Amino acid sequence: MARWLRRMFWAWYLRVFAGIVSIRQRQNGTTRFGRSSSGTTDGMAGMKDHIISAPLYDFSVPTFVKGLKVLAHMLEMGADHARENGIPIDDIAGWKLAEDMLPLSFQVQTASNTAKNSLPRVAGTEAVPMEDNERTVAELQKRITKIVELLKAVEAVKFAGKETDQVLMKAGPKELEFTAKTYITCFALLLFSY
Template identity: 30%
Template sequence: MNFYHFTVPQLIRTLGQVHQWLDKAQKYAEQKKFDVNVLLTARLAPDQFHFTRQVQVITDNAKGTVARLAGVQAPAFEDTEKTVDELRARIDKTIAFLKTLTPEQFQGAAERTITLPFLPGQGIKGSDYLVAFALPNFYFHAATAYSILRHNGVDVGKGDFLGELPFFALPSGT
């Protein structure tokens, strides 16, 4: 299977779920009568990124992963978001970029040498990059953002993290 199918649809799906988490955060804030933007500075530990930074990293990972694997330039986003609406806009810009990519751009991605700006002079094979770094890193920050909201009382559960799954009915007798 082409790496496009392991990345673009999956990243878009998870980014869409972040929108759902923000919807639930908004409802929770309305019920409890506080400004939802208070949650943006929440964190699980003093030395861990706050919620806004987690979402920024999620979007950066999504666009960086596919850009590196497809051999294209990712758009640069300023890290200036201060409101839920600004985070939503960033997520939407990321999804829009992901939707510009095609499976053909991922041909040869498994063997492509990937370089990372924070590791000068080093490379990693595309397949190793995707499996050992890119996807685990993306999901780490997604799970952390989700956990920050849950820790602060937002009613999100595993279904909110996973989203709709592509199950289908089996023929009778199986």
């Protein structure tokens, strides 16, 4: 059970990372192996400047949408695994990668909250409260679908010119301060993919 969950976690993580790399490559015109369309090699070094100048929307929302869709697919694969092995499907939501970790339901809620909360923090949209009380695979799937719809409804123009805007975020008793670009690239995308 934990082995299956670990395998699914790493598959999801790598797919999200592949989405980030693919966005970076489109920004600077390189192929998968660091070659430009003209055939010259510029590798990752040439990507750095383009990553920084990538529009926030292009760098965040499509990555969140893709990652959440992959996560939904993995939940479905988990449900199939449970059906095939006579395991109650809703037990999956309580599975853990390790004993000292919180359950899969918490991990899905955290990933989806990170994506959802990026919208009001960066784009200035209205915050959508969610209770984080999902305990079944069906409830987790419904949550993911709702957040994907929220993300798709936001227009890229809402992110335009926001790179240097201040983002304040409470983390327990502390208040963290970021620029919008730093929040997306150094906090939200990392937490989402972790």
